[in-house]
Amino acid sequence: MHYAIRTMQLALNWYLSLSAILFVIGVLGVLVRRNAIVIFLSIELMLNAANLALVAFSQTFADVNGQVLVFFVMSVAAAEAAVGLAIIIALFRNKETVNVDEISLFRG
């Protein structure tokens, strides 16, 4: 029993580290890439990294609330993707680009 708990905590460590790595790759994507669609994909990757950490904690402590929260995060991600991509389409129609450096609406 004690051994099982130790391996479970070790597994939790590994899952959290993977979650951190994926999150940082998402952060790098937002910082480095200038294509609005790839920036959106990076944001989705960060949401997924957070979900992975939530599920790992939820399974480690047998708490169902973590997975309910993951369900809600996925719904919000779907809504965010729909609205964000519609904004990108509207911007592309006006500016003929999705490069975020060339889209500066408030500077005229």
Add this chain to the structure above:
Amino acid sequence: MLETFLFFLFAVVAVVGALGMLIARNPVSSALWMIMTLFAIACLYITLSAEFIGVIQVLVYAGAIMVLFLFVIMLLNLESLPSLGAMDWKNVVAFALGIAVLAQILAVISLRLDVMPVAISSAEAADATSATNIGIALLTEHAFSLEIIGVLLLAATVGAVMLAKKKFV
């Protein structure tokens, strides 16, 4: 032993997919690499015996959301970027920032995990977070949040249609 092997297999696939998404010069390739990462994460959920979330991940993320992304990318007919030139200083700063954040998170994970409550055994956890129990929690304790999410999705659908209409902006 098998669990450890599967974890590392899918972890490597997920990280390779994420890096491919970051490096690919064509947005379509980026989206396809991302689908690989999402599938690997779904497999990781199943190795954690969270089958419900794993199936939802494949259906909603890899199925619906990524199809939406690919649809928009192909609708916009974007040209792929020229291949990577020399690293400019902005990318170097971004890379250093990313490494710093990663080091911080990993340090917190390695230092502070011993103060957490005692873990439950894996079989007990799988039983407590089965699809049945998630459904019960969603429709009793979190019923109000579920309704709000429904309204949010409706609002997002209407908003997306309005924004993508021809004479909106």
